[in-house]
Amino acid sequence: MSTPPDSPPPGTAPLDDSPVPDYAALHRLDGRVHVVLGAGNGIGRQTTHALTAAGARVLCVDADKERTRAVAAETGAVPYVADITRRAEVRDLFAFCARELGAVHGVVDIVGMARYADLADLDDAAWDWHFDIVLRHAWLTVQYGAEAVAASGGGPLAFVASVSGLTGAPRHAAYGAAKAGLVSLVRSAAVEYGPRGVRVNAVAPGVVWTPRVAGLIGAEGRRRNAGNAPLGRVAETSDIAATLLFLSTPLSAYVSGQTLVVDGGVGVKFPYPTVGGPS
Structure with missing residues (x-):
């Protein structure tokens, strides 16, 4: 390979003397305040554990009072009950957090749910329900949460998307569109918020073994989905929480506007039968 004419000869480039960060410290969130929306179960519970283990002070938000209190008791987080599809409740929870815990440095929004149906069978109520439970709260979270994080000097917002929003699947039309x-x-x-120091990203999981999914597909569904994944298993809720933790720490300080697929490699497989391979 020839050397481009404007490149220095091999071995003559200036030595890199840039500062080396304390990479171990970049894993930490000591003293920083994070809000977890949908913290009462599954991925939200694991994310609350992940953030508190990294040193964050967490406001643990869920619509279910008992689950919220249980997760807060496990982790030392502060419980807060709210329906985050309602503007006033989202506004009030961020005001409460700033008042009781201090400036908000980060937000993780996990809320979302699907009711699977054939496209032809969807009615107005089902369509509206998906956009309410999947998308409306995220819009409100950006409006209030990103403003709160910007006011604290900047930080991360992380959302849970889905591979259903990146691909097509039967009975996923409303959920996938949202x-x-x-x-x-x-x-x-x-x-919009980057100039104010706010990073916004998402995780797009494939099949995750949440309590809801376990009840929906059972052991046989888990076996089939594990066989479909190059890594040979379905995701645990902790797999998604670990990725959300990465997006919430200074390790990802230059990552913004991205949707990180966490599906065990399913989405990169060749989608047709392999010629000459095992039958």
């Missing part, structure tokens, strides 16, 4: 909207919202928010 998640695709979330992915677009993340990009736009990253552009």
Whole structure:
């Protein structure tokens, strides 16, 4: 390979003397205040554990009072009950956090749910429900949460999207369209709030073994989905929480506007039968 004419000869480039960060410290969130929305179960519970283990002070928000209190008791987080599809409740929870815990340095929004149905069978109520539970709260979280984080000097917002918003699947039309909207919202928010020091990203899981999924597909569904994944298993809720932790720490300080797929490699497989391979 020839050397480009404007490149220095090999071995003559200036020595890199840039400062080396304390990489171990970049894992930490000591003293920083983070809000977890949808913290009462599954991925939200694990994310609350992950953030508190990294030193964060966490406001643990969920619509279910008992679950919220249980997770807060496990982790030392502060419980808060709210329906985050309602503007006033989102506004009030961020005001409470700033008043009781101090400046808000980061937000993780996990809330979302699907009711699977054929596209032809979807009615107005089902369509509206998906956009309310999947997308509306994320929009409100950006409006109030990103403002709160910007006011504290900047920091991360992380959302849970889905591979359903990046691909197509039977019976996923409303859910997938709402998640695709979330992915677009993340990009736009990253552009608008970046100049104020706010990073906005999302995680797009595939199949995750949450209590809801376990009840939906059972052991046989888990076996089939594990066999479909190059890593040979379905995701645990802790796998997604670990990724959200990365997006919430200074380790990801130059990552913004991205949707990180966490699906065990399913989405990169060749989608057709392999010619000449095992039958």
